[in-house]
Amino acid sequence: MVQPTPGLGGEGAALPARDGPALRVSGLTKRFGDRAAFEDVSFEVARGEVFGFLGPNGAGKTTTVRTLGTLIAPTSGSAEVAGLLLSPQNGEAIRRRISVMPENPGLYARLTVRENLELFASLYGLRSPGERIAMALDAVRLAERSDDRCGRLSKGLRQRVGLARALLNDPEVIFLDEPTSGLDPVAAREVHDLINGWRQRGVTVFLTTHRLEEAERLCDRVAILNTRLRSVGSPKDLRASLFGGSLVVETATPLPDPRAVFAGVAAVREWTDGGHGAYVLSVADPRQAAPQVARAVVAAGADLVSLAESQHSLEDVYLQLIDDDGSAPQ
Amino acid sequence: MSGPDLGRLLAMTRKEAREFRRTPFILGAMVVLPLVFIVEPLIDIFRLGSSTPASAVQKVVGVTFLLMLIVPAVLPSTIAAYSVIGERDQGTLEPLLTTPVRRSELLLGKALAAMIPSVLVSYVIFGVVLLAAHLFAANQTVVATLSNGPEILAEVLFAPLLSGWSIAVGTGISARASDVRIAQQLGTLASLPPLAVTALVSFQVLTPSVPVAVGFGLGFLVIDIAMWRVVAAMFDRERLITGARALAARGGGGGGTPPGTVRRIQMVQGGDHE
Secondary structure (H helix, E strand, O other): OOOOEOOEEOOOOOOOOOOOOOEEEEEEEEEEOOEEEEEEEEEEEOOOOEEEEEOOOOOOHHHHHHHHOOOOOOOEEEEEEOOEEOOHHHHHHHHHHEEEEOOOOOOOOOOEHHHHHHHHHHHOOOOOHHHHHHHHHHHOOOHHHOOOEHHHOOHHHHHHHHHHHHHOOOOOEEEEEOOOOOOOHHHHHHHHHHHHHHHHHOOEEEEEOOOHHHHHHHOOEEEEEEOEEEEEEOHHHHHHHHHOEEEEEEEOOOOOOHHHHHHOOOOEEEEEEEEOOEEEEEEOOHHHHHHHHHHHHHHOOOOEEEEEEOOOOHHHHHHHHHHHOOOOOO | OOOOOHHHHHHHHHHHHHHHHOOHHHHHHHHHHHHHHHHHHHHHHHHOOOOOOHHHHHHHHHHHHHHHHHHHHHHHHHHHHHHHHHHHHOOOHHHHHOOOOOHHHHHHHHHHHHHHHHHHHHHHHHHHHHHHHHHHOOOHHHHHHHOOHHHHHHHHHHHHHHHHHHHHHHHHHHHHOOOHHHHHHHHHHHOOHHHHHHHHHHOOOOOOOHHHHHHHHHHHHHHHHHHHHHHHHHOOHHHHHHHHHHHHHHOOOOOOOOOOOOOOOOOOOOOOOO
16 A cells, blocks of 8 residues: 655645635637637636546647646636646746646656656755655655666556656646556556545646546546536435436336336336336335335336336446537547 | 856756767767767878878868867757757657757757857867877978967857857758758758858858958858747747647547547436435
8 A cells, every 4th residue: 555644645744725716717618729629618716625627638628727827828717726727827836836747657768767756856946855745755655666767667567666756846736647557457556546545635736647447546526528428426416416316127027018017117217118127217216106106016017126216327427428418629 | 038047958958968878879979979070080091191282181171170160060060950850750849848948948048058068079079180180180281270360269259159040050951840850951951051151261262261260250240140040039938839730630649538428327326315
């Protein structure tokens, strides 16, 4: 397990509170010529929130991160990052308050882990670089590999060096672009632990990922982007708003006349036959509908094998939203 | 707007120097070029007899001075041409630009790292040639001409100024190029024109004198400063980053769920109520 370290994702050193959200984005648009990378994007991210940013390839996620990270100027709209208005004048001040870890951690292969971190510590103007570097290395469990050249590290280890680098300046907002891409489950789990440590300390994490189960596990809220923002909310709220409630009924043998059985239950709005005695019922309130359904099935003379509320994953939400969007980029 | 932060500038220089030391191509160039540029002029100098005509002596001296200035003119351009596009190719530019480092600190830090070794190597070559000529050359005219004040002043002044031009041009090309090799080839070519000017002095088309050396030195300085302003303006974060993204896309990176391959609804039976 990666150890949360005080001052670098541990629980001991909370960040000083600032007013306002960590990120406030309003009508932000970025165009490259005629092509919109993202368009009219608006959302807020509270301080200390782990915010997932999801979307298909080409949806504009990385461009959004680059824009909020002051690397790219928006075409229109406005944003505040770590309490500062996104503007060329504030670029340097914003970069002091944030960290960005791109999908490719971008390490100098010929330099050692420590030398890579020394460079960035100097660029951030840290007062006690040695101490900060040691803490960052401890946080990602890389102290023993600090004298290894980065070009000789595995992808997982390089990713951890990138995370250590992101911790150096004790950022208020960390942008992570696909931080677990290409990592094995154990390494990915270590990254998750680190992100949870940051959450406990009040660091805001802006996480772009393709791993929906990762977003579901880590994120307080997620935004789904497909050039335009399709939805923002907690995974639970998104599921509820898109799919409502549904029940899955399984009988020992197929019902002779399921239409008659389910038509008699007022709580059932519609149903589909899944085959082999399985039926999916759309209901407003699964808890209220379940007893009625059970009674109706038993009254019809069927042997009820199981009756359960169906669980839609965040993946279902994602796929539904992206599929609904006729302008999905290829 | 305050000036460059010295700590960040030197951090960039230190990083570059560390990378150079571990890059065989650059190390090799730093070792092989001095050997070539020491041996070749020394052979010419030692072949001069004591009664060689003055015109032949002057020709050898001219070639020697020109060779001395090729190192600071050509070597840093190769390094500089790699400086930006190399960072972009290995994916290090984006993390670098997300730090508070300023454009001027980044560019000057890189320039210093390329200039210092090139100029030092040039001075060492000149020193070795001068010393060897003093100790072993049969022709005393060549020794006297090589030790002439204006020539030495020109050498001392022109080396860093040629290097400055070369680095500025190389960096500018690197900031706009899409291929490392093309950038290096163009950088080398673009570093050569100022040598034509120094050749006028080396071959005494313009008689070497302190005013001539200083005058040309000032001229180079003005051109260097102007060139650096142009290069700084060419270093555009957005252009560099979006260019990097295009390169990554060509590399076939990225995974995840492609749009259009939609699986409708995955029902998970059982489980807890939320």
